[in-house]
Amino acid sequence: MTTTPAAPSTFTPPSRGRLLGSIYAGNSRAVLGRGLLATRTSNYWIILSGFFEPVFYLLSLGIGLGSLIHGVTTTTGQVVSYQAYIAPALLAVSAMNGAIYDSTWNVFFKMNYAKLYEGMLATSIGPFDVALGEIAFALLRGLLYAIGFMVVMQVFGLNLAWTALLALPAVLLIAFGFASLGMAVTSYMKTFQQMDWINFVMLPMFIFSATFYPITVYPQAIQYIIEVLPLWHGVELVRGLTTGSLSWGLLWHVLYFAVMITIGLIFTTKRLKALFLN
């Protein structure tokens, strides 16, 4: 015989920080926990593939092309091997790719097809909890990939200074920036066709942002355009740290991402609120 549960509720609803009003319940942990639990049913090879992507690039271009190219001059005038030149860029790119994938395609699917957020927001959770929790999950995964790739770099002798360790928090910063902005952009998307526009922006950014060669090969005007793009800042920041050529200029890149994160979070939360609580 089945019994009807009639347990009186013994929990009290969590109190919320008044700062963010009805958009934040201080419970983004529950959203993060959900993400972690969901990985159990996912395909482990797919999760692993995120680690292999930059390694494939490093093996191919680093070794194959590296044998044709003898030394590249970085922004600070240091001459490094081609492998040491592209490795930090690949690290930054993989941070971007992971964050963008998680915050665009994954979010798009959860929003429009799985109706996941609709379910979450019918509870006492607010849109800011959802945004923070989802981004935290993306960052956690990104951190694991980054650690893996840093180990590969160490094995190949591509971490040229101890400051390379600082590349880990830098990668998190980059991923945070792309994830928050990516989620904001995705919230405006209605169809898969519109989602393709994200790729149109990503591809040239990937190729042109001093990933495989210095931007000095281009005329000054094009260089200015590249310097506005977030990936260039990410690449320069990580490269500065792994090659050990530090300067105060690196702080500009940090500031760039801080602004990007703030804008992204504000827009994401606003949009989630408009989409699900209106």
Place this chain on the structure above:
Amino acid sequence: MRAFRGNPAGQSSGLGSYPVPQAVITASSLTKKYKDFVAVDGISFEVAPGESFGLLGPNGAGKSTTMRMVGAVSTRTSGDLSILGLDPNDHGPEIRSQLGVVPQQDNLDQELRVRDNLIVYGRYFGIPARQVARRADELLEFAQLTDRAKSRVDDLSGGMKRRLTIARALVNDPRILLLDEPTTGLDPQARHILWDRLFRLKEQGTTLVLTTHYMDEAEQLCDRIVVVDKGAIMAEGSPAALIKQYSTREVVEVRFGSDRNAQVATQLDGIGERSEVLPDRILIYSDNGEAALTRIVERGLSPMTSLVRRSSLEDVFLRLTGRSLIE
């Protein structure tokens, strides 16, 4: 307005010393506009604690929009709305922490197993992990899904998914359960299992608010119904009272073939209290259906098929709007 039932036991925890109001939901002149389209047009109703309240109407009547406003996930355009004495505009998360929501389309977490769906959902309310695990097992039992605890959501049947959604909505032990078309798309057997579960909740004093366009569902589950059409309330009362007020005891359905119905209808004057001519059949309303059918045959009209049945809410709706509920 009917007398409210007393506040059932086990419903007073949750928000501390805050006074439980007479009505758990009070809406007055509740309106929702999307640009030029008025989805809900100034409706007013109250729901008492422990009551089972239904919104009956065709697709597009504004039922789901009303439910979303009551669920504190849709901001009203004008009017007043109070849920458990709180205004959803100011206290969305507090109100939602006291509600269980079963949406029209299942939005279960496909990436989680059955039991994990309940646990994770409970965590969204901030329920401690140990407590929510115990609650999940109770609810699996209640939803008759204990042996499917480790299944993928994808592998459940439609009826099982629906039961899981209802179990999920109960994870926070809600004061009010909102069900938006709970059995649409289910086969008859699955519907009966579901009704049984909902009936148990009702017996135990949970306040149910449900929308439906199925008359039998409303008749089975609801103490009181409002009939909505085009965003407005057309009638209100218990299923039996509505039928009594707006229809006769019985109905005769006769078919003369689609091209003859309209022409024959003119020859049926005086039989029954009134009649409705539909494209495929004629309905004749009378307290004594058999007698009415006999008179039709006496007039020399021989219908291809005939059926005498009890009046239902479908007839009430037809009377009120001149249209069928479904389609």
Place this chain on the structure above:
Amino acid sequence: MTTAVERDAIIAAGSKPRRWGSFYVAEHRIRSMRAYLQTLVVTSFGNPLVYLFGLGVGLARLVPTEIGHATYLEFVAPALLASAAVTVAAEECTYPVLMGFKWNPIFYAMNAAPISGTQIVNGLVLAVGVRMLPTVGIYFVFMLLFGAVPSALGVLGILIAVFTGMSVGLLIMAYTSTIVEDRGQMALIQRFGIMPMFLFSGTFFPITQLPVYLQWIGWISPLWHGTQLGRDASYGQSEPVWLIAVHIAYPLALGAFGWWSTARTVTRRLNA
């Protein structure tokens, strides 16, 4: 009972789908591509521009010497052309196949109409070809504009690229047609198949630059064979005749196997 006349009429009604069924399927596919026509147009023009400008022109500044008898741009261009075809083929041979069986099971509907499993496959293959041709053609025009094609024979590169793409696509289709449940296999094809193929098929450098333990990827990759053929045509890279024969025979064999295998799988699934 059907009379002989009726019987003849029924047989006659079946003759058209028997003969043209594959084309009906191809027409259906091409029509449904209209949904993402905008994307197709933008990528068809955008990708060659980005890749040729970025990798051909930009990266070339770092590679000081000529490779073989070619500049770096001339060297990478045929490889990028073949890769573009492979990318398109990989896309068109994954999602539409899974779609037809699972998400929007149109294959069953086609099969309920008088279209056979083999015709469905032929139609898909035909549509993939039609989809590749303009993409590759536009790419080639950009190559000309960038001055990346020294020889007139280079125009053969269009056919070579389509041939290469088809070979990879058919092989992928042989696999995707067997997928019953979507567990992310398509992402895996992309990340462990297409991407390493792109990186290790001598696209950006001769595969001889790689250590032996990485060179084998090129040898088994249809993309490498296609790329080498393209270079033979584009700037007369000198290769022995037997090797050129291998470059043609190997992708051909893979493609033929893929086609046969897909047709068999699809027929079995539809008639199961």
